[in-house]
Every structure is written in C-alpha cells, then in structure tokens.
Amino acid sequence: MASRPMMRQPDRGTRQRLVTAAPAFCALLLVLAFGTPQGPAAWLLIVLVVALTLAAAVARRPGEGHRLRTLGNLVQALLEGDYTARGLVPVRNDGYARLVAGLNALAGRLQDEQRDMQESVQLLAKTLAALDGAVFVFEQDGRLRLVNPAGERLLGQPATRLLGIDLEALGLAPLFDVPPGEILTHTFTGQRGRWQIGHAALRSRSQAGRLLVVQPMERALREEEAQAFRRLLRVLSHEINNSLAPIGSLADTLRRILPADERPLDERRRADMVRGLEVIEQRSVALQRFVGGYARLARLPAPRPAEVVLAPLASRVCGLMDGAPVRLEGDGELRVLADADQLEQVLINLLRNALEAGGGEQVVLRWRADGGNARIEVVDRGPGPPPGDNLFVPFFTTKPGGSGIGLVLSRQIVEAQRGTLVLEPGPDGRGAVATVVLPLPVGQ
Numbered sequence: 001m002a003s004r005p006m007m008r009q010p011d012r013g014t015r016q017r018l019v020t021a022a023p024a025f026c027a028l029l030l031v032l033a034f035g036t037p038q039g040p041a042a043w044l045l046i047v048l049v050v051a052l053t054l055a056a057a058v059a060r061r062p063g064e065g066h067r068l069r070t071l072g073n074l075v076q077a078l079l080e081g082d083y084t085a086r087g088l089v090p091v092r093n094d095g096y097a098r099l100v101a102g103l104n105a106l107a108g109r110l111q112d113e114q115r116d117m118q119e120s121v122q123l124l125a126k127t128l129a130a131l132d133g134a135v136f137v138f139e140q141d142g143r144l145r146l147v148n149p150a151g152e153r154l155l156g157q158p159a160t161r162l163l164g165i166d167l168e169a170l171g172l173a174p175l176f177d178v179p180p181g182e183i184l185t186h187t188f189t190g191q192r193g194r195w196q197i198g199h200a201a202l203r204s205r206s207q208a209g210r211l212l213v214v215q216p217m218e219r220a221l222r223e224e225e226a227q228a229f230r231r232l233l234r235v236l237s238h239e240i241n242n243s244l245a246p247i248g249s250l251a252d253t254l255r256r257i258l259p260a261d262e263r264p265l266d267e268r269r270r271a272d273m274v275r276g277l278e279v280i281e282q283r284s285v286a287l288q289r290f291v292g293g294y295a296r297l298a299r300l301p302a303p304r305p306a307e308v309v310l311a312p313l314a315s316r317v318c319g320l321m322d323g324a325p326v327r328l329e330g331d332g333e334l335r336v337l338a339d340a341d342q343l344e345q346v347l348i349n350l351l352r353n354a355l356e357a358g359g360g361e362q363v364v365l366r367w368r369a370d371g372g373n374a375r376i377e378v379v380d381r382g383p384g385p386p387p388g389d390n391l392f393v394p395f396f397t398t399k400p401g402g403s404g405i406g407l408v409l410s411r412q413i414v415e416a417q418r419g420t421l422v423l424e425p426g427p428d429g430r431g432a433v434a435t436v437v438l439p440l441p442v443g444q
C-alpha cells in the first residue's frame with residue numbers, strides 16, 4: 001500500500017503565508033494597473049518589496065497549534081490502524097521535524113508488519129484449507145471460533161452456521177477426553193471411520209482457548225492392512241501352490257497306474273484306494289482354485305479411470321444376473337470417473353450378494369449425482385448385514401460356499417479410484433444398502 005501525506009486539516013500555515021504576501025502583490029498590481037514605474041530605481045524597489053515579502057512568508061513557521069494537530073492526527077491514524085498516513089517533515093531540522101520523521105518511520109514499520117501478517121494469515125488459511133484433517137479452534141467458553149473446510153465437511157455444515165456454536169452442541173466435547181494421538185472409531189454426520197484425535201490448549205490475547213484436530217485414518221490404515229494381507233497372500237499362495245500341484249498330479253498318476261499294478265489287491269481295498277486318491281485330487285484342485293481367487297486380491301491391477309456412463313454399464317451388469325429380479329433406477333446421462341471393468345466387477349459382487357441375501361425378492365440398483373460425486377446404491381430386502389465389524393475383513397463369510405473376498409475386493413477397487421464403499425442396514429431396518437461413492441468427472 002502506498003503511503004500518503006497528511007491532508008486531514010486545511011493548511012492554515014499556507015493561508016497565513018499568502019496573507020503575509022498579499023500587500024506586496026497588491027502593490028505590484030496597483031503599479032501595473034495605474035502607472036508605469038519611473039526609472040530603474042522604482043523597478044528595483046518593487047522587486048525588492050516582492051522578494052522580501054515572499055521570503056518573510058516562506059520563513060514564517062507554522063504555529064504550535066498546527067504542529068500539535070499534525071502530530072495528533074498522525075498518532076490517531078496509527079491508533080486506528082491506518083499505517084498509510086505520513087506527516088510532512090519540515091526542512092528545518094528541529095525537534096518537531098525529528099518527531100514527525102520518527103512517527104513516519106514508525107508508520108512505515110507498522111505498515112510492513114501489517115503486510116507480513118496479512119501474508120502469513122493468507123498462507124495459514126491456504127494451509128488449513130488444504131489439510132485432510134479437520135481443525136477446530138474454540139474460545140474459552142467453548143464457542144467455535146475457527147473451522148477449516150475439512151471441519152465443515154466432517155460436520156456437514158458451512159462455517160457460517162457452525163461458528164459461535166458450543167462444542168457440546170456440536171457433539172465434539174467427548175473428543176477432548178480422548179488421549180491426544182489416540183485412534184478411535186467414531187461416526188460424524190454419517191461418516192463412520194477411524195480418526196486420530198489431537199487437542200491442545202491455546203492462548204490468544206491472554207484468552208485461553210482450545211484446539212481440536214480430527215485426522216481421518218481409515219484410508220491410510222486400510223491401505224496398510226491391505227498391504228499386509230497382500231504380502232501374506234503372496235506367501236501363502238506360493239507355499240500352498242507349491243505343495244498342491246505335486247499332490248494333485250501324483251494322485252492322478254497313482255490312480256491311473258493302479259489298475260495295472262501287478263500285486264493283487266482285494267476289491268474293497270482297491271476301491272478305497274481309488275476313492276482316496278480321487279478325493280485328494282479333487283480337494284487339491286479345489287484348493288488351487290480357492291487360493292487362485294485369493295491371489296486376485298494381491299494382484300489387483302492399477303485402475304485406469306475414464307469417464308463412464310453409468311446407465312449402460314448397469315444394464316450390462318444386470319444382464320449377467322441370469323434374469324434375476326433387478327430394477328434399474330437412475331439418470332441415463334450420469335457419468336463417473338472410474339475404471340469401467342473394475343467398476344463392473346464391483347457391481348457384479350454387490351448385486352450377487354444382494355440377490356443371495358434377498359432370497360428371490362427384487363433388488364434395486366440406483367444411482368444419482370450427490371455434490372461432486374456419484375452415489376450408486378444396491379438395495380435388497382434380505383436380513384441385513386450380519387452384526388460386527390468383520391464385513392470387510394478378508395475371508396469373512398457367513399455363506400457355506402462363500403469365499404469372503406467379494407466385499408473386500410470391491411472396497412479395494414473403489415478406494416483405489418478415490419471412492420468409498422459401505423454396506424449398511426436399510427433405512428427402515430430391513431434389508432441392506434451397499435453404497436458406492438465415486439467422483440464425478442470435472443464439469444459434470
């Protein structure tokens with residue numbers, strides 16, 4: 001911001017100077033109007049009068065009152081936070097001139113600091129806005145004073161509605177009882193997950209306040225768990241396959257050479273042996289298939305997201321359900337940003353689960369835009385998800401022939417595309433709703 005000279009009071013000094021100079025100008029005007037100056041002496045006299053009058057006017061110092069007003073105005077401007085005001089420093093280097101120069105320097109320093117502070121505040125605001133974690137600052141009396149965009153998302157309300165509300169009313173008070181750094185499972189306006197809680201005491205303008213930081217951990221922890229599972233699966237698949245392959249092939253060979261065996265075997269023992277070898281072979285083949293299925297979890301290819309129109313993809317998936325009762329509901333134009341093949345796999349898994357749970361009742365596959373995301377739901381009227389936290393644990397299944405990888409694989413696929421997948425009981429307590437949220441392409 002450019003500094004500006006003080007212009008607050010009418011410049012009384014200038015007026016006085018002009019009054020001082022007025023007689024000389026009048027004399028000059030009279031001479032010019034009524035007569036020609038006679039001789040060089042008269043001219044010299046006139047010039048001398050004018051010069052002396054002007055010198056007197058310029059030399060005349062501003063009065064004490066004017067100086068005090070200038071200083072008062074300068075100090076008042078500083079007090080009001082207007083650091084752009086400057087006083088005119090007189091040429092004469094007296095105490096007053098030094099005082100005005102000092103106040104000007106002080107205003108300049110404060111102006112620089114004000115600018116630095118504004119820049120720091122802007123930087124802080126940008127940093128807070130970019131944070132994944134929700135940040136809340138509370139006054140001493142517990143009212144919310146500051147919240148960042150992640151905090152607005154967490155509580156599902158804009159800052160304008162949240163500021164000034166008490167931390168009890170916001171439902172955040174219990175979080176101050178959690179030891180800082182601890183990870184807890186909590187539901188914020190429908191977002192269930194694991195969160196790391198941090199809090200600290202603050203002091204601003206000698207007022208005590210409190211800071212609360214809620215960091216989402218679900219995705220990071222899940223990625224960590226998934227990696228551990230992938231490592232485990234790789235080792236297990238390798239070890240099991242190494243044993244299964246020779247067992248299977250040996251059993252097959254033995255069974256085939258058995259009838260040609262020279263040694264006599266009684267019929268009953270021969271039949272037992274053949275039967276045993278058959279079982280070994282079948283089980284090893286089944287185990288190989290089973291391990292192969294799990295290995296898919298470890299080898300999920302990186303998604304190749306592109307714009308996908310949901311309606312035709314949903315119809316395709318529906319066509320794979322062997323005529324099962326599936327109703328499609330949704331905007332025919334809605335697009336998502338996703339890997340089409342992998343999204344198809346997810347919807348197949350969810351529809352199969354829903355149809356199996358629904359026991360022949362109709363299942364609804366619906367989709368709609370929701371803010372910057374697409375919300376895809378598979379709704380069934382079955383018994384609802386089983387109790388407990390195990391749904392997305394690999395290999396968890398309640399079905400006799402189940403593998404327990406459908407849900408976990410689906411969630412892994414959806415999260416790799418910056419989406420979420422949850423399975424919840426239906427809103428009326430009946431059935432289940434599997435919800436996939438995926439980002440919309442930019443501009444939709």
Ligand code: ADP
Nearest residue numbers: 353357384385397398402403404405406407432
């Ligand atoms: P699987 O279908 O092989 O059991 P999933 O990972 O797909 O493996 O599912 C894990 C478990 O989640 C199921 O065994 C079932 O208990 C539960 N589940 C999944 N979908 C539903 C649903 N729509 N309704 C009720 N329970 C479900």
